[in-house]
Amino acid sequence: LAATMAAALFDGRLRYVTDHPVPARKPGWALIRVRTAGICKTDRELMKGYREFRGVLGHEFIGVVEESDDPVWTGRRVAGEINAACGCCEWCAQGLGRHCPHRTTLGIVNHDGCLAEYCVLPVANLIEIPATIPDERAILLEPLSAACEILEQLPVRGEERIVVIGDGRLGILCAWALATVASDVTLLGRHAGKLALAQWRGIKTALSADFTTLEGADIVVEATGSGQGISAAIKLCRPRGVIILKSTVAQPQNINLAPIVINELSVIGSRCGRFGDGLQMIQDFPDMPLPKMITARYPLAQVEDAFIRAARSDALKVLLDISL
């Protein structure tokens, strides 16, 4: 194994480098050869200063285990949960390692990411991808699991009127995940093309201009990726309704909280989910149109172009092919 590798490094600006150190594998961890990686809105937030991250970007990947303590893992095609918990605090003891205060996070907190030839993660974080699921479906496991997290946090009976705001990748995946259990799901967005692509299982779509007719929703999922989403969600939600907050925004937002109190809304923050739930959903709903989400694919050496493509308003998921 070489000591250095190609990687997309962010050190204040994004650069493709070929001499980045291959990350060291700790006991209990696996070294993974990355096949395919995705660019996420969070990567672009990190580049704007979120968490003051410096290092190799990227936290969505499909790869093959190159080395691990247990040889049974070697050669397996895997995805990986991005939070590396300490394994010994009270959160970890409760099985909530993704809230461990000592965790590192792949490509986000103190942990070089997967826009590189290799990355490392605890073996406990890995999930084997069945051979029947191609990379371009499996690569959406991380955001789809984040969408599934809503169903873990909130009991959805099925007859609720649900509005998802944001026709980006996460918003569409949230609408798809909710449509597996609820019949009245509306996706609200700004891009007719993305809304058309999101049609599945009777999901209704509306351009943001149509807002007012949607007021009084029982559940509003805010997945705009922008700081203004919460104010729109507050407007759309009925008294005593629930807002699921999905967007992680670096900058503090100016928000009028009074309607939350007056209408007794519940605002529930929702982050990553369990990959097992996402994988189960991929297997249970083989007609979920995940590959429609792939906007473009680039080799890693063209990572700067890939980020430019990913920043365009029509982009959903831009992939980097690394060692297919």
Place this chain on the structure above:
Amino acid sequence: LAATMAAALFDGRLRYVTDHPVPARKPGWALIRVRTAGICKTDRELMKGYREFRGVLGHEFIGVVEESDDPVWTGRRVAGEINAACGCCEWCAQGLGRHCPHRTTLGIVNHDGCLAEYCVLPVANLIEIPATIPDERAILLEPLSAACEILEQLPVRGEERIVVIGDGRLGILCAWALATVASDVTLLGRHAGKLALAQWRGIKTALSADFTTLEGADIVVEATGSGQGISAAIKLCRPRGVIILKSTVAQPQNINLAPIVINELSVIGSRCGRFGDGLQMIQDFPDMPLPKMITARYPLAQVEDAFIRAARSDALKVLLDISL
């Protein structure tokens, strides 16, 4: 009955007037002669521009029914819920009249308040105060019921670590209401005198400087009455914990929402409660030190002095004696 009355009128500035029209009683409503009224932080927010209110201020009162359709009510000593619902929309049909979109609100929305010799409310809003409960306990029914609302919205098991932020009237009442069901309640404030007064049923108190030792709370009640309270609550709350938002603040606040998402917090807006719950608590806990909350009493003609007194940092509840 005279056609005009004394009242505390806000028309851009606060004035004591003696020629305000006695409000007209609609069918199903009662005309109430006000005995004692309280000044609330919301009154001061209204004077800063909240809801662009113009009219007679005040929504906390104990009075005697002067006139009603049903003579059985005449002469009864009562308090009243402040939201006058339309009675015929889907919210009203669900018994959630306090969220009725067509409601008026005593002294807050399109409805002259109780800092006056008379006010009107639907008879359905009134609750008779047993003769055993003096005005200075009963006058706290509205804010105590708002504190009880937390227990209606959130199942509290009793072993949770609870922190209440804000040693104003509402914060203290929230701490007292929670202390009736939970053993680990800490009240966090800025005023040693108010914190000392709040001691009851083992409530712990801390000056705001001691913040950091309180991190990791299961439930945080934000009752600071200021826009900064939410950010403090977010800091104090454990991952997956619950924040109860009590403060109604007129101005939009600059808030970093990212920790709500990352720590998957639930932020639950909480407003008024049912007076029946508050009255039950007053009766069940006769040792609850409610009269300690009365900072000063003024005649209505001195309403401007009363508001000045209520604005001082050591004030809890300032009363106006109107027609005792």
